Amino acid sequence: MSDRSPNDAVSGESALFDGAARAPEVDAARVTGGSPDNTHDVIISLEDVDVYYGDFHAVDSVSVPIREKEITAFIGPSGCGKSTVLRTINRMNDLIPTARVEGSVTYHGVDLYGGNVDPVQVRRHIGMVFQKPNPFPKSIYDNISFGPKIAKYDGNMDDLVEESLNRAALWDEVKDKLDDSAYALSGGQQQRLCIARAIATSPDVLLMDEPASALDPIATLRIEELMYELKQDYTIIIVTHNMQQAARVSDRTAFFNIDIQNGQRAGRLVEFSETATLFTTPSEKTTEDYITGRFG
Amino acid sequence: MSITTRSNKEATRREVDRAIRSGGGDWRPLAFQGLLLLALITSFGILVVLLTDIVTNAWPTIQARGFSFVTDGLSLNPETAGVFTGIIGSVIIASIVALLAFPIGISAAVYLEEYAPDNRRTRFVDTTVRNLAGVPSIVYGLLGLAMFVPLVRMIGLGGSTGGKNILAAGITMAALVLPIVIITSIEAIRSVPATIREAGFGVGATQWEVIRSHVMPSALPGILTGTVLTLARAFGETAPLLVIGVATGYFAPAGDASILDRLTGPYTALPVIVFSWSRQTQAAFADTLAPAAIVVLLIVLFLLNGAAIWLRNRAEKRW
Numbered sequence: 001m002s003d004r005s006p007n008d009a010v011s012g013e014s015a016l017f018d019g020a021a022r023a024p025e026v027d028a029a030r031v032t033g034g035s036p037d038n039t040h041d042v043i044i045s046l047e048d049v050d051v052y053y054g055d056f057h058a059v060d061s062v063s064v065p066i067r068e069k070e071i072t073a074f075i076g077p078s079g080c081g082k083s084t085v086l087r088t089i090n091r092m093n094d095l096i097p098t099a100r101v102e103g104s105v106t107y108h109g110v111d112l113y114g115g116n117v118d119p120v121q122v123r124r125h126i127g128m129v130f131q132k133p134n135p136f137p138k139s140i141y142d143n144i145s146f147g148p149k150i151a152k153y154d155g156n157m158d159d160l161v162e163e164s165l166n167r168a169a170l171w172d173e174v175k176d177k178l179d180d181s182a183y184a185l186s187g188g189q190q191q192r193l194c195i196a197r198a199i200a201t202s203p204d205v206l207l208m209d210e211p212a213s214a215l216d217p218i219a220t221l222r223i224e225e226l227m228y229e230l231k232q233d234y235t236i237i238i239v240t241h242n243m244q245q246a247a248r249v250s251d252r253t254a255f256f257n258i259d260i261q262n263g264q265r266a267g268r269l270v271e272f273s274e275t276a277t278l279f280t281t282p283s284e285k286t287t288e289d290y291i292t293g294r295f296g
Numbered sequence: 297m298s299i300t301t302r303s304n305k306e307a308t309r310r311e312v313d314r315a316i317r318s319g320g321g322d323w324r325p326l327a328f329q330g331l332l333l334l335a336l337i338t339s340f341g342i343l344v345v346l347l348t349d350i351v352t353n354a355w356p357t358i359q360a361r362g363f364s365f366v367t368d369g370l371s372l373n374p375e376t377a378g379v380f381t382g383i384i385g386s387v388i389i390a391s392i393v394a395l396l397a398f399p400i401g402i403s404a405a406v407y408l409e410e411y412a413p414d415n416r417r418t419r420f421v422d423t424t425v426r427n428l429a430g431v432p433s434i435v436y437g438l439l440g441l442a443m444f445v446p447l448v449r450m451i452g453l454g455g456s457t458g459g460k461n462i463l464a465a466g467i468t469m470a471a472l473v474l475p476i477v478i479i480t481s482i483e484a485i486r487s488v489p490a491t492i493r494e495a496g497f498g499v500g501a502t503q504w505e506v507i508r509s510h511v512m513p514s515a516l517p518g519i520l521t522g523t524v525l526t527l528a529r530a531f532g533e534t535a536p537l538l539v540i541g542v543a544t545g546y547f548a549p550a551g552d553a554s555i556l557d558r559l560t561g562p563y564t565a566l567p568v569i570v571f572s573w574s575r576q577t578q579a580a581f582a583d584t585l586a587p588a589a590i591v592v593l594l595i596v597l598f599l600l601n602g603a604a605i606w607l608r609n610r611a612e613k614r615w
């Protein structure tokens with residue numbers, strides 16, 4: 001792994017403020033992520049994953065290997081199935097009655113959809129942070145302690161809460177009001193609370209579905225710095241619409257697109273490679289069009 | 297600044313001025329507003345007239361008897377007759393309702409919303425429950441007479457009334473409000489944001505943990521409001537009680553009767569007292585005692601409604 005500091009990771013700061021609605025050009029100079037050293041093992045492997053919602057074929061034959069302690073970014077236009085693929089990894093799609101997953105998703109070589117696999121246990125290993133901050137309507141402390149409590153954590157809860165909030169870079173802001181409602185926090189603080197809540201159960205993998213899309217540029221920056229820190233211990237998969245964000249923080253990037261065949265729309269993986277490669281010398285024309293904003 | 301731009305500005309100003317001022321002219325919005333106001337005044341007016349009439353009629357009794365009207369039992373003498381027996385009866389009926397209908401109704405709602413598969417059968421049950429809530433109360437009285445009175449007799453609690461006692465009344469009322477408890481609980485559970493559920497599942501909670509720790513606490517204010525209001529219903533309903541044999545005459549249990557004898561013996565309820573007094577040939581009962589009993593009943597209902605609002609606010613204020 002390279003030794004870039006979090007500050008380097010966000011050196012493309014000005015890019016955050018250029019306010020373009022969608023896919024402004026990402027030039028090579030701004031790509032700070034993405035030259036992983038290939039020393040990490042594959043921890044999650046999606047092979048030929050198809051997802052259906054009822055009759056609707058949402059995701060068609062996606063294969064992506066996710067490596068340990070790297071940040072993998074999923075990018076692509078709205079509706080191409082990024083969230084759907086992400087949610088297959090911790091079986092959140094089980095909550096949608098019409099959703100059906102085919103193909104194989106393995107975690108450390110274990111089929112996550114095999115018989116006897118308990119989705120609840122899967123989610124304790126593979127945590128999730130959602131697009132909109134969604135703290136529980138409870139105190140800050142209870143938000144963090146809920147996960148460990150149900151997982152029968154037997155260490156010191158106060159310490160765990162402090163450590164989790166610390167890791168999410170929120171401790172200093174909330175240490176004096178742990179008993180206050182989580183709803184009293186700002187949007188950015190709430191999202192960091194949700195990250196703290198996710199890491200409190202000490203998962204291996206963190207799934208983040210557009211974690212910064214509801215946040216202002218400063219808060220976004222903090223989340224990105226945070227991801228950079230967390231990467232030391234966690235495998236992170238992030239869905240993002242923000243091209244600069246993908247370029248800055250991720251090691252590898254998967255580009256999805258909506259493919260129309262025989263009048264059927266389905267999400268497909270177009271290209272998956274190291275972030276630096278994908279953003280500078282993409283091998284597919286569609287990828288290039290998308291990342292340079294010449295799309296559609 | 298040149299004269300031309302200034303006059304342009306002036307022209308623009310006039311145009312904008314005209315555009316954003318109300319056109320006047322259109323009478324329809326005003327007429328509509330007037331109609332709405334009229335509807336409000338009418339319904340409120342009826343309520344005021346009704347209340348004034350009742351309180352005016354009740355006033356002599358309230359003045360002459362004061363609080364002893366509430367603490368005195370039934371009597372054939374209008375000077376000493378009070379509603380205490382009815383209050384006790386209604387409180388016992390409401391307690392049985394709370395004991396039976398709340399746990400059963402809330403559990404049924406949780407099952408329907410959280411566990412039942414979303415299929416035709418579930419939707420059929422849901423629709424049926426909603427229709428049951430609209431069934432006239434007298435039908436529940438017939439149900440009580442056909443099922444709950446024999447049931448109470450069968451389990452040996454028929455007492456001197458052969459099952460036509462307050463236990464059967466409580467069970468009948470519970471059946472009457474059960475659909476309402478289920479529906480209000482379902483609505484309250486449905487209004488819990490999906491994001492809270494997702495958050496719970498996301499940290500590895502089981503369905504039961506999500507329901508217990510997140511869904512129910514968030515749904516509680518709504519459930520409480522709905523259930524307390526059904527208590528008001530149990531207090532006010534008269535028709536089913538008349539069908540299943542509430543005592544409209546007078547009874548005085550022997551001073552040494554056991555609690556079981558009292559529970560299984562003849563009983564009456566507050567609205568039934570209003571009903572039977574208003575049909576009395578003795579003028580005093582119909583003219584002023586019945587209205588006074590209505591005032592007591594209304595005060596109880598207002599208190600229950602107040603309690604519902606208070607409970608909801610308290611539960612909501614927590615976060």
Ligand SMILES: Nc1ncnc2c1ncn2[C@@H]1O[C@H](COP(=O)(O)OP(=O)(O)OP(=O)(O)O)[C@@H](O)[C@H]1O
Pocket residue numbers: 053056058076077078079080081082083084085096098267
């Ligand atoms: N619960 C659902 N039921 C039915 N169809 C769904 C459901 N969720 C998503 N879809 C469909 O699946 C496709 C992929 O959706 P998904 O949410 O994965 O897209 P996405 O790439 O995350 O989009 P966005 O960037 O807008 O979040 C879309 O066509 C969407 O309409």
Ligand SMILES: [Mg+2]
Pocket residue numbers: 082083084209239
């Ligand atoms: Mg999405």
